[in-house]
Amino acid sequence: KHFVFVGLSHGNEEQLLTKNSIYVSCENISHFNKSLFYTPACSTAITLGGKLIAEGCSAYVGCNKDTFATYEDKNSVYIECENYCLINFFNSDITI
Numbered sequence: 001k002h003f004v005f006v007g008l009s010h011g012n013e014e015q016l017l018t019k020n021s022i023y024v025s026c027e028n029i030s031h032f033n034k035s036l037f038y039t040p041a042c043s044t045a046i047t048l049g050g051k052l053i054a055e056g057c058s059a060y061v062g063c064n065k066d067t068f069a070t071y072e073d074k075n076s077v078y079i080e081c082e083n084y085c086l087i088n089f090f091n092s093d094i095t096i
Helices: 048-054 075-091
Strands: 003-006 015-017 022-025 035-038 059-061
Touching (some): 035 075
Parallel strands (some): 003 035, 035 059
């Protein structure tokens, strides 16, 4: 079955991670076959994104550079930008 995976966390070229653990890496990408994999995490498009596609992920949307979250008064703008792709994918005829 197809599904959507959203990873809102830290990242690097090969992983999505929390402060204490790695939860997506090049070693466990088979779990994301047939997924729309979306993450604004830093640099994941450099290696992880391509490997996900090569292993059967339907689509990958991510970043190839470092990204920076803000905790200041512009937080709502940041969140709107971070989720723009998903909102349009689910609420319009726009496709990946």
